[in-house]
Amino acid sequence: MTSTSDSGVPACAVLTHVFQHPFLEEDSTPSTAEQRRLRTALTARATEACMACPYFEDCLDLAVTKHDVSGFVAATTSRQRAQMRNMLRVEVTADDMDALIGVIASGRQxxxxxxxxxxxxxxxxxxxxxxxxxxxxxxxxxxxxxxxxxxxxxxxETPRRRTPEEPDRGRLITAFESVTGMRRRAEAAA
Ligand code: SF4
The missing domain is CATH 1.10.10 (Arc Repressor Mutant, subunit A)
Incomplete structure (x- = not known):
């Protein structure tokens, strides 16, 4: 399974055909059964990569509590991350995925x-x-x-409010599990 490249680049920057597919990156709605199957397959592949990623918890923390990025990040859709923010009572401003990950497939920002x-x-x-x-x-x-x-x-516009207190990792992972229905593996969540 691809989780990171040899240089430590996260899988999302390597599997660009998965993470940057419009069904994941732009949350496009599939209109045919074939497209729905494709989105399901892409989501499964991206989820597998994220759940095995050594940066998962940091990535989830950043994408939920510090940056409102678009696309599929840390095994979550933007809608799921919005649900997590509601649960955790945090509010963040919109940002972009490249700033979050810090790399692209070529390794150049x-x-x-x-x-x-x-x-x-x-x-x-x-x-x-x-x-x-x-x-x-x-x-x-x-x-x-x-x-x-x-x-x-x-x-x-008036700058949006940010919550002074950010949730700890335990609450973050609990919110992730509640919203996605997935469980972090014990060794990864420890
Ligand atoms: S957890 Fe984050 S850094 Fe790792 S592959 Fe997924 S989106 Fe990329």
């Missing part, structure tokens, strides 16, 4: 400002063009552009 600068320099080119220039996926480009739009919009 992509900055939102680089994506925005390239977009401005080449307004008539496709997003694929920008992805190729940066050596990242199309979905990574889209995420950064969404992040830039959100940041621009939030400049005029």
């Amino acid at each position: 992509i900055a939102t400002r680089d994506v925005v600068a390239l977009r401005r320099a080449h307004p008539d080119e496709s997003l694929d063009f920008i992805a190729q220039r940066l050596g990242c996926s199309l979905s990574t480009v889209k995420r950064h552009l969404r992040r830039a739009r959100a940041a621009a919009a939030s400049e005029t």
Whole structure:
């Protein structure tokens, strides 16, 4: 099973065809039975990778209590993480997956400002063009552009409240198990 590469890169940065598939990354709704089977298979593969990942608890903690990232993270969907926040009474601002994981498949971090600068320099080119220039996926480009739009919009808004007290790992794992119906293996949760 792929959990991390030899260089310690997490499985989600290696299995990009799984984690960055629109059914997982964008929570797209499958419209046919075949697509539903595909989403189920992708979710199972990503869940398997996350549950075996040495960064699982840190990743879950960050994705629930510190960053509101999109996509499938730490064996949870964004909707499940929202449920966990309600249970734990935490509130966080939107962020992006690359900032959370800190790497992409190539091992090079992509900055939102680089994506925005390239977009401005080449307004008539496709997003694929920008992805190729940066050596990242199309979905990574889209995420950064969404992040830039959100940041621009939030400049005029009041900053969202963050809970002063963050839940401990025990409560976090209890919330994870309650929302997902999965149990952490004893040796992993210890
Ligand atoms: S637990 Fe987090 S870091 Fe590990 S594979 Fe899953 S999403 Fe990636």
